[in-house]
Amino acid sequence: MNERTDLTELRDLFADKPHPTADRLAPARTALLAEARTKRRLRARAIGLRRLMLAGGLVAAMTAGVITVQTFNPSTPASAAEVLRLAAEAATATPGPQPRDDQYLHYERVAWTRSENRVSNVGGPRHVTGEIWASVDGSRPDLWWHKPSKSNPRGPAYKELRTRCPERGAGPPSYADLLKWPTDQEQLRRKLAERGNEMVLDKDTVTRTWNGVLNILGSPVPPKQQAAIFKIAATLPGIEMEELKDATGRSGIAVTRVDNRGPGGAVSRESLIFDKTSYVLLGGQESVPGLGRELWSITRPQITDVLPAWSTSLKRRGCL
Incomplete structure (x- = not known):
């Protein structure tokens, strides 16, 4: 094969492929960084058309937002701290939303609770899919739509506008507030x-910090602040690594902190997946x-x- 033929085949191969955007390339970029860290080398590929066909498959996979050829296959992290450091890299590698203050962030949050070890969960078992429109600067009410779950389509559902109530404190920080939060670790x-x-x-400082991490990460967070939060969480004692499923059933790698803040000093386990x-x-x-046990998951917000x-x-009605 000559260079002219190679270029012609390369042009024809990618002619019908959508141009990969930063969002579509982010998972591949993150996986590549993880692979480089483990110092693994990619297996040699055949030359000629076979190489071009593999490249075409990789572009198609990146366009879909996933890698399917195991071209990148990072090894299991050695510790919970390493998981959080990788999560920090993923946060900075993925472009976040850049809304105006007068806009909304629209996302979905799924949560369910159930009893554990035959002990009924507070409030009883429930499964809620919430669709949320959050005011970026907090100056307007947020819209919450609680839908029936797929497992109980006749379950309760309601829609409400939730506003900030000064008499109940400042409430959770808005996305615009979080953009102003420092990334300096201390x-x-x-x-x-x-x-x-x-x-x-x-509670002690470590427990307060961990609870702050969990609370803030339960809603959309700007990438720089999210990465900085992961780095702080990586330094906290008592974290361990395990495999868990989120509220939608997706299997993930979890960072869990064990605490004795349950009733009568019972040990609780709080995780990020x-x-x-x-x-x-x-x-x-x-x-x-x-x-009992509560699981939650959150989708990427749209503006x-x-x-x-x-x-x-x-x-x-209702307060944030």
Whole structure:
């Protein structure tokens, strides 16, 4: 084969392939970084058309957002801290939304709870799919649509506008607020501990920081701040690695911290669950003896200018 023939075949092969965007290439880039870290070398490929055909398959896989040829196959991380460091790299490698203050972030959050070891969960078993439109700067009410679960299509459903109630404190930070949060480790650590103290009072600094991490990551977070939060979590004692499924049934690699904040000092396990290949955050889990188990997952947010037209018929109620 000559160079002219190679170029012609290469042009024809990619002629009908969509141009890969930054979003589509992010998982492949993250996997490549992980592969480089393990110092593995790719197996030699045949030359000529076979090489071009493999490249075509790789582009198609990246366009779909996944890698299917095992071209990149990072080894299992050695520790929970390593998982969080890989998650930090994934966060910075994936472009995040860049909304205006007057827009909304639209995403889905799935959560379910159930009893553990024959002990009924507080509030009883439930499975909720929530569709959320969050005001970017928090100046307008958020729209929450709680839908019946697929397993119980006749279950309760409701729609509500939730606003910030000053009498109940500042409430969770908005996306615009989080954009202003520091990425400096010491400053951010203090912010997380302050947030965690609002969730669980009278706990040590490590527990407050971990609870702040869990609370903030339960909604969309700007990539730089998310990466910095993962790096802080990686330094906390008591974290371990395990395999868990998120609320949608996806199997992932989890970072779990064990704590004794359950009833009567019972040991609880609180986890963040990541995709095994891209290390993108899928969701989390909380398991407390006597209180049951809760799983949650969150989708990537999309930017929208307005709320659905049907939201105008809703009355404002509920506090964030």
